[in-house]
Structures are given as C-alpha cells and as structure tokens.
Amino acid sequence: MTLAKTLGAVALGLISLGIFSNVAAAEAGAPLLDKVPPGTVLTIGDPVTQKALEVSGLVKELTFEVKWANLSGGPQTSEAFRAHALDVGSVAEIPSIFATWNNLPVRNIAYRERKDPIANPIYRFGIAPGVDVKSLADFRGKRIAFSPGQAQGTLVLRALHAAGLTKKDATLVELPSTGDVYPKALASKQVDIAPLGGVNIRRYVSQYGSDGATLIEHGLRDDPSHLYAPQWVLDDPAKAAALAEYVRLWARATEWVDQNPEIWIKEYYIGQQGLSREDAEFLVTLSGTQVIPDSWADVKKRHQETINLLADELGYKPFDVEQIFDNRFEKIAAGALPRSQ
Template identity: 30%
Template sequence: MDIAAGGETGVLFAMANRSEIKVLAATRESRLGGSAILVRKGSPIRDLAQLKGKTIALPYYTHQHYQLAVALKRAGLSWHDVKVVNLDTAAGSAALNGKHADAFVVWDPNTAIAQTQQHARVLKPLKPVIDPPGMLYAPSAALDDPSKKAALRDLTRRVIRANAWVNKHPEEWAKSISRLSGIPLAAARLQVSRSRSMYEPVDKPTVAAWQKEVDYFKDLGQIPSAPVVKDSVQWDFAPVVEKAAAASDAGQGGR
C-alpha cells in the first residue's frame, strides 16, 4: 500500500505503535456528515446520559472512537460508565438490530443504510461534538524513494481533482456509490446529501488538533505513549495540495 485516505484516529493509533507513516494532506467535512450514535426504532433512549450502563457497539480505532469518547465526557459520563464493545460495522448493525447493543456508533454509508433500511434513529450526530480533519497518508518508505514520491505527488493531485468532481456531481456520485458498493440508492443519496469533503494542506492548527486527540487517548490509557504528530507530516506536500485544491475549485486541472 503506497497511499490511503480516511479518518485520522486509526492513523494516530498506528503512529503510537511505531508505524512509519507520513501525512500528505488533511481532509475536512464541511457538512453534517453521517457520523452518529444510533439507537433502534422505538428505543426509549433520548439523550446521552441515558447511555449509562448500556452496551454500545463501536468499531475501535476509528474517527468515531474519539468522537464517542468526547461525547460521553461532555454528557458527564466516563468511558467506564458504559460497556463499549469493539465490533465492525456489519456486526455492530446486527447487534443493534438483534438487541444485543443499545446503541451503535458508525459513519456513512452505514448510518444511511441503518436509517433507510432498519429505521434506526440518530441519537446524536457526532460532527458537532468534535471533528478533527481526516488524513491522506503514505508509508514513509514510499516517500524515501524519489520515483515513488514523484508518483505520490501526481496521485495526490488526481485524488483532489476526483474529490472536486464528486462534490460537483452529487447525483452521479450517489449512483456510483450504489452501483460499486451494492447499497440501496436511497441510502447513497442520503449519504451524499450530507457530505462535502475537501482536501487542504496540513497546517499547525490541524496538527494541534491531531496531537490533542492522541494525547487524549494516552490519558485514557488506550495507547502506551503519544507520538509527536508534527514529526509525521510530509510538510513539502503542502504546496502541492494547496495548488491542486485551488485549481480544482476553479475547475482547472491542477498540475
């Protein structure tokens, strides 16, 4: 694997476990998104305080892992006031529907599928709680190779252009998601309607947000030590990202 994009939490956990990773760009969601705490249709749970003593299904080491931890704290609950079960998205959905979990923490398209197919209810959207940017990242070894680094620069530009196309063609993108992922078109349309992500250069405030997150998990005792995030940023990609993002916004190619 030479490049990937996704939530920052898993990457931060990997850094804490000494994986050699470099962050090329940040990704930011400008709309509400589908990150949420879900409960079953008809559930009596109406606020986060009512989760005390309840079982929550959560895929660990995800963006939502951090969002849930902060949401619980703001509701006056600790991580130990609830029973958090580490389940992947399919198992978490089954646990919620089968009444083996009282809540399910997840993201789109899984949230949209649960809402449109199982009529799950959003107890709490998580973007307003806390929402550090995601990451476009690569193994350090790939960036140590001059030819691969040049290819990664080019691919970063292409990723940003493709993302700009997605933002400008929501219906076509929803149909593509439905076709390629095999999910109902209604769920894909719901996902697209509340998402508009953007790539941007990594800057000091973004690094500070990531550092705050990894320090938080260290304080929770979920990682042994907190890495220095700024040391894992490929700072010379910032001009590449900035130029490509500006060109894409202007409808140009961005070389």
C-alpha cells in the same frame, strides 16, 4: 548477502522498532523532485479516488505506473504497509496514530474535511429499540459498541468526553465496525448504542424504526480524511515525487465529485457499489461539500487533541503530532485546485 543489503535490512528493522524516528523525521524534509522519474511505480489503496479519476478522465494525467489495490481503512492498509505491498492508503484520522503506537512509521500527506462537519457528520449514534437515550449524557451506564484503533471507536471516546464521562462510566463492547455488524448488534440488543455510518444510518431506522430504533446526533467533528504512506516510501525520492503528483490529482478528483453529484451517483454509488438511487442520493446529501485546507495548523491541533485523548483513555504514551505529518505535502493538494475553496 552483500554488505549494503545487510545494512539495509538492519536499518529497516530499526525503523520498524522506532529507533530511527529522528532520522526519519530529518529525511522527511528532503525537497521533493519536480518530476517523477521514469519507471516509478506506486501501489495505491484508494478505491474511491480510483473510480473518480477514471470517471472524470483525470486518470489520463498520471505520469507513472499505478497498481491499484482494492483496500482502504486502517487495519487493511497498515497490514499491507508492513508487508511492503502498499505505498499509500486512504484513511480517516486514527490509523496513523495507532500505526505509530505499533511501531509502524507512517506520515499523513493529504487531508480533506467537510465544509459543515456538524450538519454533515460521517456518523450518527444508533440507539437500540427500547433504550432511552436522548443526549450524550445518557451514555452513562450503557453498553456501547467499540472498535479501538478506528474512527468509530474514537468517536465513542469523544462523545463520552464531551458529556463529562470516561470509558469507565459505560461498558464498551468490542465489535468490528464492518458491514452491518453494528445495526444487527443494536437490533438484537447486544449493545445499547453504536456509531453508524453511510447507508447504515438510513437503513437502520428504515428496518428497525417500527421496533423503536432511533438515532441521535453527536454534534462533534468526525470528518477527517487522509492519505498516508510509510516512512520508507516517503524516503524514496522517486516514489515521493509520484505521491506528490497523486495528491494533486486526488484533490482535483475530490472537487470533481463535489461538482458532479449526478454522474457520481450513477457511476459510483449505483454502478459500482450497487446501491439504490435512494441510498445513493442520501449519501451525497450526507457528505455535503468537501474542502481541502491549504494549512494544516488546525488539523494538527485537533490531531494532537485526539492523540492525547486516546493516550489518556487507552493507556498509550502521547507523542508530538509532527511525527505523523510530512510537511512537504502541506500545500500540494490545495495548490492543485483551480479556485479557492
């Protein structure tokens, strides 16, 4: 092995241990290239945007090679980052926080939210048949499905906190939040309460409402959506430039989906996901309107509150939110939109 390769391997190891965190922070401030250098390749895990780019035709505007990876969400993307098999992923608020706590240096590079997050929540709490829960205060003493390291788990902690409770006031039952695990756990009374998202919200009451299954609103913001990338990808000038281009198209694809709900229902929800029209229309209504802010000030403030809450409840060391945002990208997504949102 050459000296250069040896030093590179040592540096990568130190980065993974968090030793180079200050160096990484400094490198994140390097100006982005105006154009993507020829030969640049990105591996992207963002299946929803991939479909939106293809259906809208925006995919034709990519000036670099993309290798699409059919994965998203924190556990999958973090694992792929560690294997150096992915350059950017689509996730909610939590993965970048837990990646940092697990010595995986990552940064958020794009953010979107829902215009009315209270009227259009991502999750509602499912209540098991026969369990009397009318408000968050009734969570005291209940068995609650909990997925640490994911958005659903953090929502549980937020709900408890909003009711003046802590995790010690309930029994948190660790269960994966995949597929229909939570609805089945509720129906079988393995848990009393579980956060449900997507079509599981509609299907849970449809399938088990006659048995007494119910839903309650949490009244909390649960809508953050991010693109994030490993620090070593962002430190590569060519890949960083490609990420900036992708962020612009990601923003335009987001707006296109909002403006073309009928096409999206047909091509994505029904055509690709195999959902019924009723489920597809429910999801479009549930999502409401997506917006992309041109400032991350409020985003970072809420993120810092989440970091502090998770650190306090789960025993982690809090850190400065600036560690997980690459500020070079703050204006890029909103700046790509032809109109003010």
